[in-house]
Amino acid sequence: MNGARVVITGLGAVTGFGFTWQRMWSEMLRGSHCIRPWQPDEVSDGSFPVGFAAPVDMALLPPHLDEHPAWRLPLEKRSRYGWVAASQAVADSGLDAADLREAAVLSASGAPHHMLDDMRLALAEEPGAGADWAYLMRRADRVHAGGSLRQASDRLARVIAGHFGCEGPVVNISSACAGAAQAIGNAFQMIRRGEVELALAGGADSVLNLDTMGSLYLLGAATSEQRFGADLCRPFDRHRSGLVAGEGGGFVVLERLDRALARGATPYAEVVGYGSSLDGYKVTAPDPQGRGAALAMQAALDDAGLDPQQVDLINAHGTSTPLNDVAETLAIKTVFARDEHYRRLAVSANKSQFGHLIAAAGAPEVIVTALSCREDRITPTVNLHEPDGDCDLDYCANQAVHRSVEVALSNSFGFGGLNTSLALRKYRRSR
Amino acid sequence: MGAFTQTIAIAGAGCVLPGGAGVEDFWNSLCAGRSGIVPLQSSLFHGNRVAAFGQIPEEVRQACRQDVPRNLQRYCTPAVVLGVAAARQALQEAGVDPRQGHLRFGLYCCQGGYTHPSLDAYAELLQECRGGDDGLDLRQLSARVLETRALDPFLVLKSLSNGLSGVVSLAFDLEGECNAYMQGVAGNQAALREACAALRSGRIDAALVVAAGSELDALALAELARAGIIGTNGARAFRPFDLDGEGGVAGEGAAALLLRRSEDMAAGPRVAIGTIAAQAELAALELPGEPVDLLVCHGTGVPAVDRRLSAVLARSRPRHATCAQPVTGLLSAAPGLADLIVARSSLLRQCVPPVAGLERPVSADLPFVTGAPQAARLRSCAVVGRDDNGFGACYRLDYADAR
Numbered sequence: 001m002n003g004a005r006v007v008i009t010g011l012g013a014v015t016g017f018g019f020t021w022q023r024m025w026s027e028m029l030r031g032s033h034c035i036r037p038w039q040p041d042e043v044s045d046g047s048f049p050v051g052f053a054a055p056v057d058m059a060l061l062p063p064h065l066d067e068h069p070a071w072r073l074p075l076e077k078r079s080r081y082g083w084v085a086a087s088q089a090v091a092d093s094g095l096d097a098a099d100l101r102e103a104a105v106l107s108a109s110g111a112p113h114h115m116l117d118d119m120r121l122a123l124a125e126e127p128g129a130g131a132d133w134a135y136l137m138r139r140a141d142r143v144h145a146g147g148s149l150r151q152a153s154d155r156l157a158r159v160i161a162g163h164f165g166c167e168g169p170v171v172n173i174s175s176a177c178a179g180a181a182q183a184i185g186n187a188f189q190m191i192r193r194g195e196v197e198l199a200l201a202g203g204a205d206s207v208l209n210l211d212t213m214g215s216l217y218l219l220g221a222a223t224s225e226q227r228f229g230a231d232l233c234r235p236f237d238r239h240r241s242g243l244v245a246g247e248g249g250g251f252v253v254l255e256r257l258d259r260a261l262a263r264g265a266t267p268y269a270e271v272v273g274y275g276s277s278l279d280g281y282k283v284t285a286p287d288p289q290g291r292g293a294a295l296a297m298q299a300a301l302d303d304a305g306l307d308p309q310q311v312d313l314i315n316a317h318g319t320s321t322p323l324n325d326v327a328e329t330l331a332i333k334t335v336f337a338r339d340e341h342y343r344r345l346a347v348s349a350n351k352s353q354f355g356h357l358i359a360a361a362g363a364p365e366v367i368v369t370a371l372s373c374r375e376d377r378i379t380p381t382v383n384l385h386e387p388d389g390d391c392d393l394d395y396c397a398n399q400a401v402h403r404s405v406e407v408a409l410s411n412s413f414g415f416g417g418l419n420t421s422l423a424l425r426k427y428r429r430s431r
Numbered sequence: 432m433g434a435f436t437q438t439i440a441i442a443g444a445g446c447v448l449p450g451g452a453g454v455e456d457f458w459n460s461l462c463a464g465r466s467g468i469v470p471l472q473s474s475l476f477h478g479n480r481v482a483a484f485g486q487i488p489e490e491v492r493q494a495c496r497q498d499v500p501r502n503l504q505r506y507c508t509p510a511v512v513l514g515v516a517a518a519r520q521a522l523q524e525a526g527v528d529p530r531q532g533h534l535r536f537g538l539y540c541c542q543g544g545y546t547h548p549s550l551d552a553y554a555e556l557l558q559e560c561r562g563g564d565d566g567l568d569l570r571q572l573s574a575r576v577l578e579t580r581a582l583d584p585f586l587v588l589k590s591l592s593n594g595l596s597g598v599v600s601l602a603f604d605l606e607g608e609c610n611a612y613m614q615g616v617a618g619n620q621a622a623l624r625e626a627c628a629a630l631r632s633g634r635i636d637a638a639l640v641v642a643a644g645s646e647l648d649a650l651a652l653a654e655l656a657r658a659g660i661i662g663t664n665g666a667r668a669f670r671p672f673d674l675d676g677e678g679g680v681a682g683e684g685a686a687a688l689l690l691r692r693s694e695d696m697a698a699g700p701r702v703a704i705g706t707i708a709a710q711a712e713l714a715a716l717e718l719p720g721e722p723v724d725l726l727v728c729h730g731t732g733v734p735a736v737d738r739r740l741s742a743v744l745a746r747s748r749p750r751h752a753t754c755a756q757p758v759t760g761l762l763s764a765a766p767g768l769a770d771l772i773v774a775r776s777s778l779l780r781q782c783v784p785p786v787a788g789l790e791r792p793v794s795a796d797l798p799f800v801t802g803a804p805q806a807a808r809l810r811s812c813a814v815v816g817r818d819d820n821g822f823g824a825c826y827r828l829d830y831a832d833a834r
Contacts, residue, residue, distance in 0.1 A: 047574070109613070153613045158820060167711045170822065171621045174542060174613035175593045182610060186625065193628060276608045278538060278600040283506045295606060299634075416597025418609050 003192035007267035007427055009260050010093025010253030011371075012085040012202070013364045015354040016054035016246055019061055019084060021092075024354065024364065025371055028379040029400045033353040035230045035244055040210040049224040050217050052232055053208055054246035054355030056081060069163070079156040082107060082204025082249035082360070086160045089200065093253040094265060097165060104168035104196045106187045107157035107251075108179025108203030110359030156204055160251075168196050174359075176414035177317075178276070179203050180250060181362030185274035185422055187254045197256045202363035204249030213245065219284060221321065234383040235318035235349035236325045236391040243319045246355025250363025252370070267427040269370035272407075273306065275299025279417030285323050286413060290331030293317075296419035297335045297409055304423040306407060308336045311345060313378055313408035315369040316395075318349025319356055325349075326390045328411065333393075346403060348372075348396045349381040362412035366422060369410040373426040376404050438703040438829075439627045440696055442527070442637075443689035444772045445520025447495055447513040448765075449485035449682050450758040453520060457758075458776045461784035462804040466758050468669055468680050480663040481652050485682020485760025487513060503598050510543065510764070513685035514595050514643030515602050521687040522603065527637055529603045536607040537635040539622035540596040541614065543644020543763030595643055607635055616729075616816040618642070619767030620709045620824035623688075627704060630692050638690040644764025645683030655681055660761065660819045662732060669757050671730025672737045672799065674791040679732045682760025686768035698834050702775045705827035713823030714743050718813060722748035723827070725783060725812040726797065727774045729766065730754055738793040740817070745796040747813045747825075751805065752797040753777070757787040767816050767824060774812045778830040782806050 013021040016034030027034070038053035039046060056077075070083040090100065152158075154172035161170045169190070173183045180203030187199035207213060216222040223242030225232045233244040260267055277299060279292035286292065301308060316328055336342040350365045357364065372378050377400055384397040406426050413419045444454050449467025451457025460467065471484040492509060495516035499507055507515075522528065529536050560571045593611040600609065610625050612618035619642055626638035646652055655661045662678020669680035693703055708717040726749035730737045744752075755773045762769055777783055783800045792799055812828040 154617070161711065167715075169617070169621065169709050170711060171617060172612060172614045173610075175596065175609070175611040179593075186610065186621070189625070189628065195624075276610065278596070278606050278609045280600050280604050280606045283503070283594075283597050283601065292606065299608065303634075414593060416593045417600060418593055418596055418611065 004194060005257035006188050006191045006254055006271045007257050007260050008252050008269050008271065008370050009255045009265040009267055010089040010095070011268060011367045012088030012092060013248070013250045013367055014056060014081040014085045015248040015357070015364055016056060017354060019065055020088060021367055025368065028350070028353050028368065029377060031380050031382055031399060033233070033382050035233055035355055037230065038208065040208070040213060042210045050213050050222050051224065051226065052230055052244055054244065055208055056248050075155065075159070078109065078204045078206040078247070078249065079159060081206070081247065082156045082202070082251065083159055083163070085202060085204065085249040086200055086251040089251040089253050090164060095253065099198065100164045101167055102196065102198060103164070103166040104171070104187060104190060104199040105157050105161040105166050106171045106173060106183040106199060106201040107160065108173040108175070108183045108359045109153055109156055110176060110179065110205040110207065160200060166200065173203065175418045176416055177358055177361055178412040178414035178418050178420040179359035179362065181366065181410065181412035181420040181422055182276065184252060184254065184362065184366055185276065185420060188271045188274055191254055191256050197259050199254045200251055201254055202249065202251030203360040205357055205359040206247035207245050207358050208247050216245070228383070231383045233320045233352045233355060235316070235320045235352050235381055236329070236387055236395050237384045238386045238388040240320040240322060240325060242321050243356045246357045248357055248364070249360050250367055252363065252366060269373040270425045270427045271422065272425045273300040273304025273423030275303055276418065276420045279419065281417055283416055286327045286417070288323065288327055290327040290334065292417055292419045293328055293331035293411065293413055294334040296421040297331065297411065300409060300421035300423045306423060308338060309341050310407045311336065311409060312403070312405045313346045313348065313369070313372055315365050315408060315410040316347050316349045317411045317413045318351055318381065320351060324413065326388065329391045329393055342393060345393065346378050346396055346401060347393045348378050350379060352382045352384070353379065362410065362420070365412065366410050369408045369424050372405045373408055373424050377402055378405065437631050438693040439630050439690050440693040440701045440703045441688050441771065441775050442691040442696055443521040443523070443525030444687065444775060445517040445524065446684065446686040446769060446772055447487060447491065447516050448684035448686065448759050448769055449487060452491045452494070454772060454776060457772070458784070460758055461755060461773065464785055464787035466668065466787050468682065468760050470667065480665060481656055481661060482665040483667045483680045484647060485680060485684070486647065487683055499598070500602060503601055506594065507598055508594065510643040510645040510683065510685065511595050511598050514641050514687070515599055517643070517685040517687035518599050518603065518639060518641045521639065521689040525689040525691070527689065529605050534636040536605050537626060537629045537638045538596055538600055538605050538607065538609045539626045539638060539640045540593070540599065540611045541618035541622050541642035541764050542595050543615070543646065595641060599641055605639070614818070615763055615766050616818040616824050617709070617822045619765065620707065623704070623767065624707050626690055627707065630690060636691065636695065639687065640690065640768065641685070641687040642765035642768050643685035644762070646681040646763050647683055652681060658819065668788055669732050669760055670788055671732050671754055671756050672741065672786065672793050672797070673789050674734050674793055676732040676734050676737065680760045682762050684759060684762055684765060686765040686772055688768055688771060700779055700830070700832040702778045703829050703831065705829055708825045710823050712821050713817045716815070716823040716825050718747040718815065718825055719827050722750065723811045723813045724750050724807065724809040725774065725777055726752040727770045727812065727814045728752060728754055729756060729816045734793045741794045741796040744815055747815070749798060749813065751783045751807055752799045753783050754786045767814070770814045770816055771826065774814050774828050778809050778812055778828060781809055
């Protein structure tokens with residue numbers, strides 16, 4: 001598709017590895033992961049069946065971020081992480097306040113965090129049948145200011161736009177685990193179409209609370225595996241048993257190439273295509289043949305005008321769930337069937353290292369993909385020791401790989417059967 | 432294919448809104464000035480300060496459930512059910528069926544700003560688990576949730592921000608591209624923008640744009656009241672642009688549009704979507720440069736604010752103006768789509784519905800139609816909406832009959 005060239009000129013990530021993309025990248029190249037024992041705040045006796053996650057560790061907060069306003073305003077923690085990640089991306093890009101005035105902000109958020117403190121307000125002094133809603137309404141002013149009930153879903157996008165004075169479109173994306181990828185994809189399309197020249201795009205999420213993790217466990221999505229300790233997130237391994245949640249946020253600065261070059265910016269990578277699809281199969285499970293995933297990857301390639309043979313790397317959705325990893329492998333084999341190109345592809349699953357950031361997941365994964373394009377280094381899929389018989393691609397098991405990465409895809413698939421794929425390319429001044 | 436000059440037409444529309452289930456029913460309510468705003472009814476809560484709501488009658492909800500396959504109903508919030516019904520109407524009017532497979536479809540969805548599942552779902556559990564120093568025995572709650580599955584495990588799916596897109600795609604076997612948003616005016620604008628761009632690029636042949644949401648939840652209403660978006664004087668009616676306005680009244684509902692490239696449609700009267708503009712502040716919004724025959728717009732029910740809005744909106748120099756909000760209330764998810772349906776119906780019928788209940792306009796800036804519907808020669812229309820955060824969006828619609 002014709003249109004303006006779009007490049008990534010700023011990165012920001014908050015994950016269990018810490019509060020900078022540089023730390024995340026270096027730890028991932030070392031083959032580390034940040035998954036550790038975890039229980040919801042509300043359960044203190046270790047009885048919660050989900051025992052591991054990749055939470056953000058506030059002890060890693062660098063001194064220069066101590067005073068960030070995100071920590072002072074009443075916000076859900078996911079919004080705090082997102083705001084800090086967006087600030088990092090802006091600083092990384094070298095943009096100044098005047099540049100940002102025309103920027104669009106596209107942000108993804110996931111399911112809200114219900115605060116049990118708020119639920120307690122529904123308990124009347126006099127017991128009755130069920131919760132007493134009239135009593136709750138009388139105490140509505142005590143609803144937690146930082147809880148989801150007081151936070152409109154587009155709060156993060158609005159906060160970022162307000163903080164940086166962005167006057168372009170402010171869009172809140174809601175496509176579950178594909179959210180941040182859709183935000184980046186929509187921003188890419190808007191710039192390419194000439195609607196804006198600059199965008200902050202990404203997402204933030206945290207499901208590390210009692211009710212959301214409880215529901216994910218009851219649905220069979222979150223693993224309660226104990227055998228492997230903290231090494232339980234094992235995409236494509238035969239012992240994988242479900243997703244391991246992380247939390248955090250990620251944002252990128254997307255910019256029209258000529259604009260970026262005019263101000264002396266050095267792009268990390270070029271975004272060249274975006275594709276999305278629907279499974280039309282089930283709300284809770286992917287199409288076992290990976291049909292929707294294949295459609296999204298093919299759509300991204302078509303959008304970029306790329307031949308499948310040109311792709312070197314796939315940053316996989318790779319959730320470590322029994323269903324996803326086989327379906328995604330089948331989808332890759334479908335799209336890259338010609339000359340069995342799938343045998344020459346590198347496939348990497350970042351969730352093995354920083355967990356599943358749910359609505360935000362696509363953002364740090366796009367960041368990692370962009371860095372792979374820039375540095376020709378591929379982060380490993382860790383804890384992959386016994387590949388599933390149906391998962392027979394090169395998943396870069398356990399060790400980072402030095403390899404030329406000219407073109408890469410980053411996949412994100414969501415509950416509800418919404419799939420996205422972004423095509424990135426090593427930045428070169430002329431195509 | 433690929434030309435960016437192609438016009439995009441509304442080939443079908445559907446709605447389940449206060450005042451009407453289906454476009455015809457909704458139009459009749461608009462023309463009759465029959466509001467869907469009723470005394471707030473909930474079996475679980477009541478309020479004196481917030482006394483009215485744009486509500487979908489229970490019998491309509493039940494009828495809409497017939498549109499949702501039984502195996503999908505457990506994943507649906509009430510609003511998602513309305514969204515599926517609206518989508519089905521839009522597909523039917525356009526005469527297209529995704530299952531026939533000869534068209535490439537895209538799906539673009541918007542949900543309301545508050546998608547937390549109603550705390551109703553927790554009510555019995557919370558009562559069971561009373562105890563402890565601060566009112567709730569968390570150990571017991573955790574055990575009941577996890578060991579006896581007392582909590583609906585589908586609650587997290589019902590609260591998913593893309594529940595609407597998931598269920599609509601499954602209900603109609605859609606496999607094409609998809610985007611999902613969670614905002615009111617801004618989300619509708621983003622969905623329509625991406626849908627039109629996908630049609631113009633040639634990636635798809637038909638775009639289904641669906642929005643659904645509801646604020647019929649005690650805490651959501653309390654938060655809207657705290658933010659000053661809905662009135663708290665016990666008002667029973669919503670009177671935007673009226674000196675007797677007493678603040679907003681929330682509403683619920685769903686709307687859907689089926690968009691196609693004009694060139695792909697049979698000859699006949701049609702309404703095309705022209706320019707789409709958006710701005711973080713309504714006052715800075717780019718409005719049509721030429722006078723329009725009709726303006727469909729949003730107000731707040733706060734006279735001082737509506738007076739300022741009128742001055743901004745008057746820049747579009749409309750010959751007629753109307754507002755559907757006294758019938759629907761403030762829609763959390765479908766404000767833009769509902770207004771586009773009003774505008775399209777007006778253009779196709781060459782008739783402007785009145786602003787229900789408008790008796791004392793806040794200013795003379797806008798030529799609102801009052802009392803009875805007014806026949807008019809309508810060729811162009813501007814639809815201007817605003818979110819409670821000031822975000823504004825403007826669509827230009829044009830009527831043509833190529834026969």
